Amino acid sequence: MTEAPLPKETDLPARWKRLVEAIEASDAGAAHDILASATVDDQRRIVSQLNLDRRERLCRLLPVDETADLIENLAEPQAVEMLEEMQADLAADVLEELPADVSGDLLRELNDRSSEAILSEIDDADESMDLRERAGYARDSAGGLMSDQVVSFPQDATVADVLAELGNNAGNYSDDEVQYFYVTDHSMQLTGVLALRNLVLGRRDLCISELMIPSPVCTRVDTELEELQDLFENRNYLAFPVVDENGRLKGIVSRAAVNEALSETQTDDYLKSRGIVGGEELRSMPLIERCSRRLAWLGPNILLNLLAASIIASYEDTLQSVIALAVFLPMVSDMSGCSGNQAGAVTIRELTLGIIQPRDYLRVFLKEVWLGMNNGMVLGFVLGAIAAVWKGSVFLGLVIGGALMLNTIFSVTVGGLVPLLLKRFKVDPALASGPILTTCTDMSGFFLVLSLANLAMTHLV
Numbered sequence: 001m002t003e004a005p006l007p008k009e010t011d012l013p014a015r016w017k018r019l020v021e022a023i024e025a026s027d028a029g030a031a032h033d034i035l036a037s038a039t040v041d042d043q044r045r046i047v048s049q050l051n052l053d054r055r056e057r058l059c060r061l062l063p064v065d066e067t068a069d070l071i072e073n074l075a076e077p078q079a080v081e082m083l084e085e086m087q088a089d090l091a092a093d094v095l096e097e098l099p100a101d102v103s104g105d106l107l108r109e110l111n112d113r114s115s116e117a118i119l120s121e122i123d124d125a126d127e128s129m130d131l132r133e134r135a136g137y138a139r140d141s142a143g144g145l146m147s148d149q150v151v152s153f154p155q156d157a158t159v160a161d162v163l164a165e166l167g168n169n170a171g172n173y174s175d176d177e178v179q180y181f182y183v184t185d186h187s188m189q190l191t192g193v194l195a196l197r198n199l200v201l202g203r204r205d206l207c208i209s210e211l212m213i214p215s216p217v218c219t220r221v222d223t224e225l226e227e228l229q230d231l232f233e234n235r236n237y238l239a240f241p242v243v244d245e246n247g248r249l250k251g252i253v254s255r256a257a258v259n260e261a262l263s264e265t266q267t268d269d270y271l272k273s274r275g276i277v278g279g280e281e282l283r284s285m286p287l288i289e290r291c292s293r294r295l296a297w298l299g300p301n302i303l304l305n306l307l308a309a310s311i312i313a314s315y316e317d318t319l320q321s322v323i324a325l326a327v328f329l330p331m332v333s334d335m336s337g338c339s340g341n342q343a344g345a346v347t348i349r350e351l352t353l354g355i356i357q358p359r360d361y362l363r364v365f366l367k368e369v370w371l372g373m374n375n376g377m378v379l380g381f382v383l384g385a386i387a388a389v390w391k392g393s394v395f396l397g398l399v400i401g402g403a404l405m406l407n408t409i410f411s412v413t414v415g416g417l418v419p420l421l422l423k424r425f426k427v428d429p430a431l432a433s434g435p436i437l438t439t440c441t442d443m444s445g446f447f448l449v450l451s452l453a454n455l456a457m458t459h460l461v
Contacts, residue, residue, distance in 0.1 A: 016046050023054050028061050035066075040073045047078060052085050059086055059094070068097035071106075080109045081285065083118070092121035095131065100148040101257075104134030108144070140261055142228060143221030146242045146251035152182040153208060155191050160204040182241055182249055183212045189247040190218055218243050221250055225265065226354055228258045265352075304435055308442035315450035322460045324391050325453055328383070328400045333445035335379055336407040340437045343368050343415030348429050351419060358424035361417055368416040372409035380405030395459040403448035411441040 015034060022030035035043060047055065047070070059067045059082065071079045071094055083091045083106060095103040095118060107115050115135065122128040130148075137143030153162050162181070181199065183192040192212030202211050218241040219231060231240065232255050239254040312319065312329075319325055347364060350356045356364065384401020388394050415437050419429035453460060 012042060012045060015042065016049055019046060019058075020050070020054065023050075023057050023061060026057075026061060028063075031058060031061055032066060035062075035070060043070065043073050044075055044078060047074060047082070055082055056085055056087075059090060064090075064093045065097050068094045072098055072102055076105065076109065077285075079106055084110060084114045088114075088117040088121045091118045096122065096124075096127060100130065100134060100251075101146065103131060104137070104144065105139070107131055107135035108137075108139055137221055138224070140225035140265065141221065142219045142223040142240075142242045142253045143250065145225075145228070145257045145261055146221070146253045147257070148251045150182060150241070150249065150252045152184050152188075152249055153194075155183045155185055155207070155209040155212070157208055158204065159199060159202045159206050159208060159211070162199060162208060163204070181208075182216075183208055184249050188249055190216065190241055190243050190249045192216060193241070216241065219253065220245065225258065225261055226352070228253065229262060230354065232258055301435055304439040305442075308439055308446060311443050311446040311450070315446075315454065318450050318454045318457065321457065322396070322453055324387075324393075324396060325399075325449060328387055329446060329449055331383060332400065332404045332407055332449055333442045335383070335404060336411040336445050337438055337441045339372070339375060339379075339408050340411030340415030340441050341434075343371075343412040344419055344429075344433045344437055347416050347419040348433070351423055351429065356420070358420045361420050364416045364420060365413060368412040369409060372412040373405075375412075376405035376408035379408055393460065395456050399449065399452045399456055399460070403445065403452055407441065407445045407448050410444050411437070414440050 015038060019031060019034045021027075022034060035046075038046065050058065059070075062070070067090075071082060074082070083094070086094070091114075095107070098106070107118070110118070119128050119132060122131070134143070153165070180196065181194040182190060183194055185191050192209065192214045193216040194208050194212045198211045199208070202208075217231075217235065217237075219228065221242055221244050223231075223242075237255070239252045241249055242251045242253050244250055347356070380401035380403075383404050384397040386397075387400040388397025391397075415433075418436050418440075419433050422429045422433060
């Protein structure tokens with residue numbers, strides 16, 4: 001009877017402890033085995049629990065290519081944090097091992113002092129210049145998303161020349177998803193694209209310029225993410241060539257890279273809407289940095305909430321006379337705020353998709369007013385009826401129901417228009433819409449409830 005194999009170790013604390021022991025003992029082999037047996041998610045969790053000194057020692061302990069693999073597997077904020085902690089010479093060696101698109105992304109996120117120190121340690125002048133150029137591209141542009149793993153040949157090459165090159169250097173192309181070859185002139189300007197099928201079936205003595213598709217669809221390095229999304233939606237291509245302002249071929253941008261960038265953008269918008277500003281936050285970051293980032297969002301919210309509270313203070317006598325109003329004030333504000341958030345979310349999404357522009361404010365206003373009137377009447381009737389039955393006062397029900405109806409109309413209008421206004425002034429709608437909408441709906445809700453109650457005071461007391 002054979003023994004059952006031992007289960008693979010999945011206990012993360014035990015694995016972390018063994019890695020710490022390997023680092024302390026300077027045992028590169030053990031450290032390699034521990035990381036190699038861990039999933040990418042486990043690697044991220046293990047590294048996040050190492051202190052700064054041990055991270056540095058681990059990176060020096062491993063071969064540069066293994067350190068680069070580890071960095072590539074980490075979440076980008078973790079990778080940036082580790083590169084900033086490393087000595088500049090080691091970080092430079094690691095960046096040279098990484099794919100160009102990954103190293104460019106990381107350099108772009110590093111602080112200026114760290115990135116300059118790292119670039120100055122790169123001996124290869126061409127490599128350093130390429131990295132500087134790539135880091136200069138906007139993150140969500142074709143230049144920032146492109147891969148330099150592009151296969152191109154001069155237009156005067158023959159089919160035989162290209163096939164010989166591919167055969168002699170097959171190892172260099174094995175990792176590339178080769179669907180098309182790009183054709184360039186002597187100055188590296190893109191002149192055409194050559195399908196693999198046409199190459200294989202072409203006569204060996206033909207110049208590839210005779211088989212290529214001239215003037216192929218391409219995109220410039222400064223093309224923004226939204227334009228790239230439209231480009232891929234309109235054409236069923238896996239990738240597009242990327243050229244600079246002079247038409248020189250710089251790389252290719254793939255559909256997968258654009259989809260990943262869109263997903264990251266949605267994640268960034270979600271974090272901003274929840275008050276995480278200044279970049280992604282991880283709990284492995286220094287406490288002071290995390291506190292300052294959150295306070296940058298929470299501090300202004302104190303002022304906004306004071307504005308809302310000032311409305312209540314001005315109607316203090318009314319509130320004291322009809323104490324039941326205090327029960328319904330937060331309900332009116334919260335329900336209206338939810339309606340406003342729905343309107344804001346639709347506007348931000350339509351802005352992202354390019355369906356509307358800031359100049360479309362009138363259309364958005366009319367659409368939301370009609371919706372607000374319908375939903376406001378329904379919600380106002382329901383809450384007003386509850387208030388009347390609960391407190392035994394028809395007039396209280398009319399006050400609460402009327403305030404909720406009016407505030408719903410106001411909140412959906414504000415929610416729909418504020419993102420357009422912010423976009424018009426180049427402010428991120430996902431970042432600033434929430435606090436503005438919350439404050440406006442709170443102030444409006446408090447004002448409507450208390451002012452209507454003040455008008456109906458003789459029937460409420």
